[in-house]
Amino acid sequence: MKETVISGIGVICNQGTGWNDIRKNAIKGKEKFEEMPDEIAKQISKKYKIGRIGDYNKDKYFNSRQLRLVDKFLTMSVAATGLALEDANIKEIENDEKDEIATIIGTSRPEFAGFQRFSKHVFLKQPQKLNPIYFPLLARSAACGQIAITFGFRGYSTTISVNNLSGMHSIARGVDLIRNGRAQIVVAGGIESLSHLSLAHNISLYDKRIDYPESKFFDKSEGRIVPSEGACILILEEREHAKKRGAKAYAQIDSYQIGRYEDHNDLCDAIEDILSLEQNNWNDIDIVGCSATGGGMRHDIDEKDALIAMKNKTNFCPVLSAPKALFGEAEAASSALQVAVVANALANNEIFPTPGISANSDLPNNIPNKVDYNKGLTTATDNFKNYAIFSLSKYNGNNMN
């Protein structure tokens, strides 16, 4: 079976643009959230926060006319893909190879901005005022399509939408394509874009958790969820392909499981299935990147309870990292970021702190002075009983057979 490594990471998020800059910010453990925009603040409160992206290199890929015609979720997807390809040191690509590069993107609701703009004339019964140029931007697959157009990639291509798990689902699909020999390079990840409509939607989706004063990770009580946006694109590469071109890689994706669960016991079963398949134990895990939102939603509690159950069974708890403490809840982008954060920990022995773990938590909040991280998991759940778990290990190009 062909194996998959992560050879490039391209991220645009509230913590910055480009993985190296983001690492420098994230390692400090400082939140970078902003006030709600006025229009939404009227409905809730100005003191609550969102995670917005800043400047990014969209001009490199779009001229000023094109920028007027496309939405942010397309430009940030393309720019993040460019960053990921640069990070992977993939520069000149022959047309034949472009025909085999796959694009698999996860999204949740990035098209809401386009919907907000386009639907207005439908609600007002003014079809003659509809601008057909904006119609394709209602398709959530537009980000994936724009990446393919900009870079000329004509390999397997799809868009997956499973709420905040979408980014991980897209990476899982990418791993499958490599395993089955359908691609040697896959552009995979997640994107999310904030709009006034999506923020208003989030009030109900997050069960008013954006209205709390602070986030509480792995806690017993409810806390704040910070709606966020961004793009996290990974370059997945077949291991031998990466080796042949002398690529550096962050980590190897050993296995994954996606599925449905009823309670935390199902999540424990899934973790144990993965470990058993790999002939590993829970005690072998150095780091777990979690999907915890800080809001104490039902699915956060399920994830926490699964981690506590694993700790109680083995009297061991790996280092826990909840990237949403720094990046906010950027849905599809966040789950892809979880994979990036764990891959980065394995590559650089670098753990981003999780501000917001209270003393009230049943799980440890310490980052040990460990110098070598070899094995990591990501766990993710959503509010509709979907889960995704990934198992990664340190990539050691020198020791590859």
Added chain:
Amino acid sequence: MNTRRVVITGMGVVSTFGRGVEIFWNSIIEGKSGFKQISLFDSSIYRSGLGAEVPSDIRFNEELRKEYGNPLEDATFFSVLAADEALMNAGLGNEFIIENQKRIGCVIGTLCSSSKNYEDLGKMYYLNELNNTQSFDPAPTLLSYQMNFLCDRYKIKGPASLISTACSSSTDAIGYGFDMIRNDQCDISLVGGGDVISEIIHAGFNSVMSITKDCPRPFDKNRSGFAIGEGAAIIVIESLESAIKREAKIYAEILGYGLSNSAYHLSATSKDGTGEALAIKRAISEAGLVPAQIDYVNCHGTATFHNDNSERMALKIFFGDLAPNISLNSIKSMIGHCMGAAGALEAVATVKSICTGIIPPTINFRTPDDGNDFDLVVNEKREKEINYALSNSFGFAGNNSAVVIGSFNQ
């Protein structure tokens, strides 16, 4: 690559002709048309108001809706009706599903599922009613609602996902489910999807002049576009070992699938057909077939000028001089373009063609287009033995999907 064989053991359909695979099949082989003025919203304000709606005695049947778990969204309602039929058809009862729940998956493809709910949400937003005091149930406003609902209803715990590649979504979902079984991630999967006529999407396609004012005439020289349809098709796919163990009736075998991106334009199909041809080539190559073995292609065939041209060019690239031997049709001429569900409905029709040796007609055809040398099945059904068939779907953002289905041979 893993060579676990994947077979089709159950199918269920809701279409403009009503509930059930047999009603759907009998209607399309008779060349019935499902089009009329859309009644779901005021369609008279648009350039064209033509569509193929699911009959209102299904959509607005509250008793039926309650019986099926009261889904809060129409595409999901159609989908659960189709899923129940498919599971019954496959002989899969609740007890079996619960006993094997971690080995049963679900992959749904849809474009407009939940769209009515977020259209309502958008209206609330414009009326400034969307605030801290006016909350709503967010679940049915999410695209994944359909997949979540099916998994909850049947207590599925295996791999589950949702594809949204516009009009190629459910063909793509069939391919994903096929991979999950081949990769031994599950033994059985519900694949396909449901979709609805959404006013926003109808308005959008009107704005780009894709909706016909006349009637859809795929591959006709004077074709003028499609009309949106709706419905659902759910297919039970299964590893051959599982089907044999259960002594299930096997309808056909999925032999391969292919995806590609044309990387050309966000809304237009390619000018030369090469991007679409890549998906076709991948599907047929994975099936281990050569072009001469394909008997029939159930085309995407939307009846827009450009789409039909691109598809024919893509087929020509692949089939070349074999074109006169390859029978083509487009059932969109009868059921409309069912958006994300189109591929699954067309896959069901393809399986039925393989099982019965009948190709449904492409209705409304009058004038042959220049340069066509394929065997178009027009206006009347055709009898033909079909061993291997291809079903194509193409969508916005350059997404292309193709699946190869063959008659089952032990």
